[in-house]
Amino acid sequence: MIALVDCNNFYASCERVFRPDLKKQPIVVLSNNDGCIIARSNEAKAIGIRMGEPAYKRKEDFKKHNVHIFSTNFPLYGDMSNRVMSILRKNSKDIEIYSIDEAFLDCQDGNLKEYGVDIKKKVIQWTGIPVCVGIAETKVLAKLANHIAKKHTKSGVFILKEKQNILDVLKKTNVGEIWGIGSRSAKLLNNYGIYNAFELISLDESWIKRKLSVVGLRIVHELKGIKCFDLDNKRQIKKNICTSRSFGTPTSDYNHLSQAISTFAVRCSEKLRKQQSSASVIKIFIYTNPFNPRQKQYYGNITLQLDQATNDNQIMIHEALKGLKSIYKEGYIYKKAGVIVGNLIPNNQIQLNLFDNLNNRNKYKKISTIFDKINNSMGKDKIRIAVQGFDRKWQMKQEQLSPAYTTRIEEILTIKI
DNA sequence: TCTGGGGTCCTAGGACCC
């Protein structure tokens, strides 16, 4: 059996752990740049605040209902996530950490209800984060079970096992609510008169394959209790890595862009070194604000092949700026920029280039290692390449940032007794 | 009237997830 443990309103719950005064209060967490609403407490959901809405459109509701607003605080959420996951790891045979706030657990077919309740109790008691648990035979069904646990149970635990029970649930599940069926596929199915999961699994399989490809067919199999997705416990190695940001203040200044792009290139290199791989291609993009119809629009992007796969700060900056130079156009107001590195190769499998004209790669490598050492202990970008800049006028807005309670010693919680 | 059969690799675009 597979259990899906999913944290409730994760980011909002993280903020609340350290602000017990906000119990039962509406909370929202905003995306980078304080742009969109990306997490809501139950109270905020009840007001009708939707996921992904631009925050400025809800300003009045925030005021009217006294909604507490937070900028994203990823160091905090990442750390809280690690705490939750370590508890789950200790309480299961095998675990797949699927995202920052959910994990699939391999669980014995014993007293499942007791198991789920126990996990839920431990996590809330040891971290302060409420979770729900759904248990079933396949991942897709476990997802469904979790959904029911969240919406329709008091205990926050739901076991989806008996055949008749499953069919009843499928009849009440809209196709769009199934994990892996997105809005496009849901619309397509609706057009053919298929509305719920039971109707979906009753269809001819060759038709499903034709319309929804093997991806859809696998989902249908999983709904029928046939396992197609195994627990994946070692997917840490990424195939692409991206660092991109919207700017707090849009800019047309080339220097701002080069500061941003070189900083993103360094971020990508750091992520590469962390997973011990190197990139063979790098893509750079810059674009104007697509939501502003009165502005001249431009989307510039270029992909560069590297002579030899690398994860070095300086080489990556060099290539990124070469790319930026070729796509930059004067007279546009840029809102967002980013760097994507791809064709990632494990460091010990890099193909050397016969015509490599960079004969001091080892020296660069040592410098990057030292950068990591200093920045890991002293703070991000404490030591940096000059072109990354110091004034950082383009940096994102985070006006409602909560303290990094668990990862920065000077921001640790003070308790008065 | 009528033109084979069997492969690989790469890329762009679509669909999906959190």
Added chain:
DNA sequence: TCTGGGGTCCTAGGACCC
């Protein structure tokens, strides 16, 4: 004034091979 960031997988079609 004001709209996030980071991923994965699959397919069709092109270009190529014998």
